[in-house]
Amino acid sequence: MKDDASLESFRSSLNANYDWPALFPFKFIVPKDQCQTVLDLFADDPVKANESSSGRFIAYTMEMHMHSCDEVIAIYQRVAQVPGVISL
Numbered sequence: 001m002k003d004d005a006s007l008e009s010f011r012s013s014l015n016a017n018y019d020w021p022a023l024f025p026f027k028f029i030v031p032k033d034q035c036q037t038v039l040d041l042f043a044d045d046p047v048k049a050n051e052s053s054s055g056r057f058i059a060y061t062m063e064m065h066m067h068s069c070d071e072v073i074a075i076y077q078r079v080a081q082v083p084g085v086i087s088l
Helices: 004-017 032-041 069-080
Strands: 022-031 048-051 057-066
Touching: 004 069, 022 032, 022 069, 032 057, 032 069, 057 069
Parallel strands: none
Antiparallel strands: 022 057, 048 057
């Protein structure tokens, strides 16, 4: 999240669209050299992986049981620390 306004907008959107606790879908596009770093963040959760046609990126999809919008935001903030990751 880039700033407080976008963070609050995202939080409001999550609360408007989900009744917590909820199963929340995450999707990240990760440069191949950063894959292990991202996978380590989700060590206990099932992850689906699809390699890009160029082989330079891997798209990871996972559904996780979240208790609140703050848990969702915390995951996005952790993943945002990994260089080159695109969060969808």
